[in-house]
Amino acid sequence: MTPAARLAAAIEVFAAVDTARRPAADVLKDWGRDHRFAGSGDRAAIAGLVHDALRRRASAGFVLGGEDARAVLLGTLRLARGQDAETIAGLCDGSRFAPAPLTDDERARLEAASLEGAPAHIAGDYPEWLDAHLAAVFGDESAAEGAALAERAPLDLRVNTLKALPEKAAAALAHLEPKPGEWSPLALRVVLSADGKAPPLTSEPAYLKGQVEIQDEGSQLASILAAPPRGGQVLDLCAGGGGKTLALAALMDNAGQLYAYDDDMRRLAPIHDRVKRAGAHNVQVRTPRGKADVLEDLEGRMDLVLIDAPCTGTGTWRRNPDAKWRMRPGALAERMRDQTTVLDAAVRHVKPGGRLAYITCSLLDEENGTQIRRLLAANPDFRVIPPAEAVLALGARGPALAQAALVSDEGLLLTPRRTGTDGFFVAMLQRA
Known part of the structure; x- marks a missing residue:
C-alpha cells in the first residue's frame, strides 16, 4: 500500500471506531481480516496512524475545525507527525485509493496549525468532563499534563534479576539499542521507530528465557x-x-x-x-x-x-x-x-x-x-x-x-x- 492509501485506510478505520464505539484494536483486527491484501507493514502503519489520531483527536480536530475522521487524521499528521501542509497535500491528491484533495480551508488551517485560544481539555486532549478533576490535581498545568499523556509511550523493559543482571540483558538486546532507565535500576528503554512500531520483543531469546519482562x-x-x-x-x-x-x-x-x-x-x-x-x-x-x-x-x-x-x-x-x-x-x-x-x-x-x-x-x-x-x-x-x-x-x-x-x-x-x-x-x- 502507498502512504496515501494507508492514510485513507486510517481515516476509514477511525470513522468505524467512532461509529461502532468499539476498542480500536478490535476494529483494526476486523479491517485487517477484511483487507487481506494489506501486509503486516501496512497494518502496523495504519494502526500507528489511528492510535496517534486517538491520542490527539481533540487538538487535531480543533486545528482542522472539525471532528470527523478526515479532519482528525489530517490534524494528526500536522501535530503528531510534524508533516507540513505541502507534504499532507501530496498524500491527498485524489488519485486511486488516496484521500480527496485538500480544500483551501484545510490547507490554510494546516499551514497555521494553531491551538491559540483552545481550552485546556482541547490543548490537553482529554474529555471535557474531566477538566475539573484534573485541575484539582494539576491546576493550570492540566493542559500540559494532558498533552504529555497524548504522546506515544516508549517500550520499557524490566530486567529480571533472578535470571540476568542489567548489563547482561542489555547486551542480549544490543541490536535494539536499549537505554538504561532514568529512575529504576532495573529498567531498559527501547526508543520506537518514527511510525511507533514496536519490535517483536516476545520473540527475543532474552524474553523467552525470562531475562526481561515488558513493564513500564x-x-x-x-x-x-x-x-x-x-x-x-x-x-x-x-x-x-x-x-x-x-x-x-x-x-x-x-x-x-x-x-x-x-x-x-x-x-x-x-x-x-x-x-x-x-x-x-x-x-x-x-x-x-x-x-x-x-x-x-x-x-x-x-x-x-x-x-x-x-x-x-x-x-x-x-x-x-x-x-x-x-x-x-x-x-x-x-x-x-x-x-x-x-x-x-x-x-x-x-x-x-x-x-x-x-x-x-x-x-x-x-x-x-x-x-x-x-x-x-x-x-x-x-x-x-x-x-x-x-x-x-x-x-x-x-x-x-x-x-x-x-x-x-x-x-x-x-x-x-x-x-x-x-x-x-x-x-x-x-x-x-
Whole structure:
C-alpha cells in the first residue's frame, strides 16, 4: 500500500471506531481480516496512524475545525507527525485509493496549525468532563499534563534479576539499542521507530528465557517503593496477570513467601506461565473458589500487602488512547467503590508493624489521595509513610524522584510530563 492509501485506510478505520464505539484494536483486527491484501507493514502503519489520531483527536480536530475522521487524521499528521501542509497535500491528491484533495480551508488551517485560544481539555486532549478533576490535581498545568499523556509511550523493559543482571540483558538486546532507565535500576528503554512500531520483543531469546519482562518504568518504581522484605510474607492482592508479582519476587530474591491473588480468574490465568518463565520459586498463586475465603489463613500475618487497585487507567492513556474517549463519569464512581472494597479487604491481612502499598495507574485524586484519607479515618492504627521516606527504597535516585514527581500528604504521583513514565500513584502506609 502507498502512504496515501494507508492514510485513507486510517481515516476509514477511525470513522468505524467512532461509529461502532468499539476498542480500536478490535476494529483494526476486523479491517485487517477484511483487507487481506494489506501486509503486516501496512497494518502496523495504519494502526500507528489511528492510535496517534486517538491520542490527539481533540487538538487535531480543533486545528482542522472539525471532528470527523478526515479532519482528525489530517490534524494528526500536522501535530503528531510534524508533516507540513505541502507534504499532507501530496498524500491527498485524489488519485486511486488516496484521500480527496485538500480544500483551501484545510490547507490554510494546516499551514497555521494553531491551538491559540483552545481550552485546556482541547490543548490537553482529554474529555471535557474531566477538566475539573484534573485541575484539582494539576491546576493550570492540566493542559500540559494532558498533552504529555497524548504522546506515544516508549517500550520499557524490566530486567529480571533472578535470571540476568542489567548489563547482561542489555547486551542480549544490543541490536535494539536499549537505554538504561532514568529512575529504576532495573529498567531498559527501547526508543520506537518514527511510525511507533514496536519490535517483536516476545520473540527475543532474552524474553523467552525470562531475562526481561515488558513493564513500564513507573510500574517498576511502584514495586521498588513497596520495598518487599527479603524473607518476609507478602500478599499481592490484585495480582492480575502478574506483572508486579514477578517484580516483587525478584526484589525478594526468591526468599520468603509471596502470595498472588485476584478475584477474577481470567485476569489471573497468565500468571502461571509467567512465573515459570521468570524462575520465581517463592510465588504461591491463590485462585478464587466460589464463596470460599482462600486468603483466610493469611489474616494478620503479612509484612506487606500490595494493592494494584482497579482504577480508571487515566495514567495509561499513552498506551490506551481510545480508552480516554470511551470513559464516562459513571466509571469513576464504580472504580472508587471497587477501591474501597479492596482496601477494606487488605487491612485485615496486614500484621502489626506491617505495611500496605496502595498503587493506581490513575491521576485523579478521587482514586488516590481521597481513598487514603478515607482509609486513615476508618483505621487510625495506620499512618502514611512520608513520601520523602518511602523513596529511599530506591536508593540514591530516590530524592531526585521525589523532586520530579508530584508529592502530596498521601503519596507520590508519577506522570509522563514529570517523570517520563506512565501515570502512577503510590502510597505507603504502616500499621502501628
